Amino acid sequence: MSLTDAKIRTLKPSDKPFKVSDSHGLYLLVKPGGSRHWYLKYRISGKESRIALGTYPAISLSDARQQREGIRKNAGAEYQPGTAAGC
Secondary structure, X not given: OOOOHHHHHHOXXXXXXXXXXXXXXXXXXXXXXXXXXXXXXXXEOOEEEEEEEEEEOOOOHHXXXXXXXXXXXXXXXXXXXXXXXXX
16 A cells, blocks of 8 residues: 555654555655654565665655656666565
């Protein structure tokens, strides 16, 4: 299920960090202090990695999705977005 700005604003921090997935490997990590960080999980040649895209709200949902698409285009055929539930 894709994220919305309204859903992101209602997320409450918990005692442990947790991830909220958007789509195609993009997820938001919510930390106990309340900070929210965008990451993109991906695979190239079978190796799983992640890229930090920035913090919310400085990087909006729309901006994070645009960054994801740019990375996908630049990575070419080797790119495979994270597909595990919850990334």
